[in-house]
Amino acid sequence: MNLKELVLKTRTCRRFDETHQISLETLENLVDLARLSASGGNRQPLKYILSNKPEECEKIFSYLAWAAYFKEWSGPDKGERPSAYIIMLGDKSISDNFGVDHGIAAQSILLGATNEGLGGCIIGSIKREELCDDLKIPDRYEVLFILALGKPVENVIIEKIKDDDVKYWRDDKGNHHVPKRNLEDLILK
Ligand SMILES: Cc1cc2nc3c(=O)[nH]c(=O)nc-3n(C[C@H](O)[C@H](O)[C@H](O)COP(=O)(O)O)c2cc1C
Numbered sequence: 001m002n003l004k005e006l007v008l009k010t011r012t013c014r015r016f017d018e019t020h021q022i023s024l025e026t027l028e029n030l031v032d033l034a035r036l037s038a039s040g041g042n043r044q045p046l047k048y049i050l051s052n053k054p055e056e057c058e059k060i061f062s063y064l065a066w067a068a069y070f071k072e073w074s075g076p077d078k079g080e081r082p083s084a085y086i087i088m089l090g091d092k093s094i095s096d097n098f099g100v101d102h103g104i105a106a107q108s109i110l111l112g113a114t115n116e117g118l119g120g121c122i123i124g125s126i127k128r129e130e131l132c133d134d135l136k137i138p139d140r141y142e143v144l145f146i147l148a149l150g151k152p153v154e155n156v157i158i159e160k161i162k163d164d165d166v167k168y169w170r171d172d173k174g175n176h177h178v179p180k181r182n183l184e185d186l187i188l189k
Pocket residue numbers: 010011012013014065066067068121122123124125126156168178
């Protein structure tokens with residue numbers, strides 16, 4: 001895969017083969033890509049919690065919100081849930097401002113996941129207080145994103161945007177369609 005193919009393939013995926021195990025080593029290798037990514041002031045304030053155990057994954061799942069545009073869908077069913085998570089934390093003892101570090105790190109991780117035949121979703125909509133209580137995450141850390149990871153069973157198709165409508169949709173075969181703005185509309189002349 002060249003870089004463009006990798007970026008094209010790195011789509012948000014929300015349905016997985018839950019039987020597919022992801023090793024801790026794989027998760028560590030993904031975090032290593034984040035470690036090597038850019039960081040404002042090179043402060044590197046991000047820390048990570050790795051989870052690949054079914055009981056812990058089930059707990060984490062209960063604090064996440066999926067696909068805001070799908071009002072009728074409360075997230076993947078059992079059997080299609082992520083088999084691993086990376087919780088991205090900001091270490092407040094290093095910095096009180098994490099800038100865009102977590103966005104850059106998240107994309108590095110997702111690109112790495114695609115490269116390993118995996119897929120994932122950046123989750124920003126998190127019941128943070130409940131999650132921190134349940135997982136006993138110390139106050140020193142701010143939960144920034146959670147990356148949900150697994151072996152994709154969802155086919156994602158990029159569409160040309162129509163009528164400025166950014167909402168993604170699912171067709172009757174279960175394919176997920178995601179509209180993207182046109183290049184010529186992004187570059188100001
Ligand atoms: C900062 C950020 C937060 C996101 N939070 C959520 C979320 O809470 N739940 C979810 O299902 N998807 C979430 N997403 C995924 C977006 O919906 C997805 O990136 C968008 O639909 C475009 O699809 P694509 O990633 O395939 O290009 C988030 C993405 C980003 C970048």
